Amino acid sequence: MSAVRVLSELDPATTAAVRDLAVAAGRADGREPFSEQFLINLRGGARAGVTHLVVGTAEAADRTGGGLVGAGDALAGYAQLDGTSAELAVHPDHRRRGIGGALLAELTARAPELDVWAHGDLPAAAALAASRGLERARVLWQMRRTPEAGALPAPTVPDGVTIRPFVVGEDEADFLRVNNAAFHWHPEQGGWALEQVREREAEDWFDPEGFLLAVDADGTLLGYHWTKVHSPTAAEPAMGEVYVLGVDPAAHGRGLGRVLTLAGLHHLAARGLDTVLLYVEADNAPAVRVYEKLGFAVHATDVMYST
Structure with missing residues (x-):
C-alpha cells in the first residue's frame, strides 16, 4: 500500500482520478460515496478548512515516485476533511489492504473531534x-416516491400567498434569511452564506424555474422548495429531488410545508420525472409522517459516525 499523502x-489528474474512484465505488456499493458539498470542494483549487488525503496505487507510486497519480492512473483511496466532517472511499480493486484504516487513522489524528459520513449502511x-x-451519531434516510404511489393531490395555496420561481440576482438574500431561520439547528443546511448559493447556481443542474418561492401579498418570502433533477445513469433513471424545503418559523401553522412540497412535485412531474427522492433525518418523525402521507418510502440509509 502506498503512503497516505x-x-x-x-491537481487535475488526481481530481479526475477521485471522480473515477467515486463512480467505481458507487457501482460496487449501490450508493455514491461522496456528498454534494464534498464534490464541490474538489473544484477551484485550495479551500479554507478542506484537506485531501490520497492513497495512490502501487503502480502509480512506482512511476511517480511519490504515490500520487498521473493522467490515466487509478486511485486506491481518497478521503476529504472539511472542518470536522469527513468522507472516504476505497476503490473496489484495492479493498481489504488496510487503505480505509490508514485513511481513517489519518483523519482522526488531524481531527480528534470527527464526524464521518458513510453513504449506505454497509x-x-x-x-x-x-x-x-x-x-x-446520526442516521439520514433517503426516501423515494415512485409511480406506484399513485396520482399527486393538487396543492391548495392559502389566500394571499403566491408561488413563483426564484429570480437569480434578486432572491438570494431573502432565501438565506428564511433558510437560516428554518435550519438554525442543522449542521449542514443552517448558517449558509451567499457563497453556498452561488456555488449551486453554477451547477449544471441548477434551474431557477424549479426553485419555488411562496411569497405573501406584500412580497415577503414565507418559504421555498428548491428542486433538483438528477440525470440518468447506468444504474438509475432520471429522477427529481426535493433538494431542500424550508418555511420561515414565523409562517408556521399555515400549511405551507405541504403546499410547497406538492408544488415542487407537480413541477417535477410536468418534466416527466415520476420518481422523486429526498433526504430526511430518521428521527424527524413529523417530517417523515408528512412524506409518508405523500407516498414516500425509505429507499436507503446514510450514517454519520462520530468520535
Missing part, C-alpha cells in the same frame, strides 16, 4: 468505524 489542493463501513472507536 495529505494535500491542500488536488457492514464494512460500520466495522471500519468501530475499529477506530467511532459510534453511530
Whole structure:
C-alpha cells in the first residue's frame, strides 16, 4: 500500500482520478460515496478548512515516485476533511489492504473531534468505524416516491400567498434569511452564506424555474422548495429531488410545508420525472409522517459516525 499523502489542493489528474474512484465505488456499493458539498470542494483549487488525503496505487507510486497519480492512473483511496466532517472511499480493486484504516487513522489524528459520513449502511463501513472507536451519531434516510404511489393531490395555496420561481440576482438574500431561520439547528443546511448559493447556481443542474418561492401579498418570502433533477445513469433513471424545503418559523401553522412540497412535485412531474427522492433525518418523525402521507418510502440509509 502506498503512503497516505495529505494535500491542500488536488491537481487535475488526481481530481479526475477521485471522480473515477467515486463512480467505481458507487457501482460496487449501490450508493455514491461522496456528498454534494464534498464534490464541490474538489473544484477551484485550495479551500479554507478542506484537506485531501490520497492513497495512490502501487503502480502509480512506482512511476511517480511519490504515490500520487498521473493522467490515466487509478486511485486506491481518497478521503476529504472539511472542518470536522469527513468522507472516504476505497476503490473496489484495492479493498481489504488496510487503505480505509490508514485513511481513517489519518483523519482522526488531524481531527480528534470527527464526524464521518458513510453513504449506505454497509457492514464494512460500520466495522471500519468501530475499529477506530467511532459510534453511530446520526442516521439520514433517503426516501423515494415512485409511480406506484399513485396520482399527486393538487396543492391548495392559502389566500394571499403566491408561488413563483426564484429570480437569480434578486432572491438570494431573502432565501438565506428564511433558510437560516428554518435550519438554525442543522449542521449542514443552517448558517449558509451567499457563497453556498452561488456555488449551486453554477451547477449544471441548477434551474431557477424549479426553485419555488411562496411569497405573501406584500412580497415577503414565507418559504421555498428548491428542486433538483438528477440525470440518468447506468444504474438509475432520471429522477427529481426535493433538494431542500424550508418555511420561515414565523409562517408556521399555515400549511405551507405541504403546499410547497406538492408544488415542487407537480413541477417535477410536468418534466416527466415520476420518481422523486429526498433526504430526511430518521428521527424527524413529523417530517417523515408528512412524506409518508405523500407516498414516500425509505429507499436507503446514510450514517454519520462520530468520535
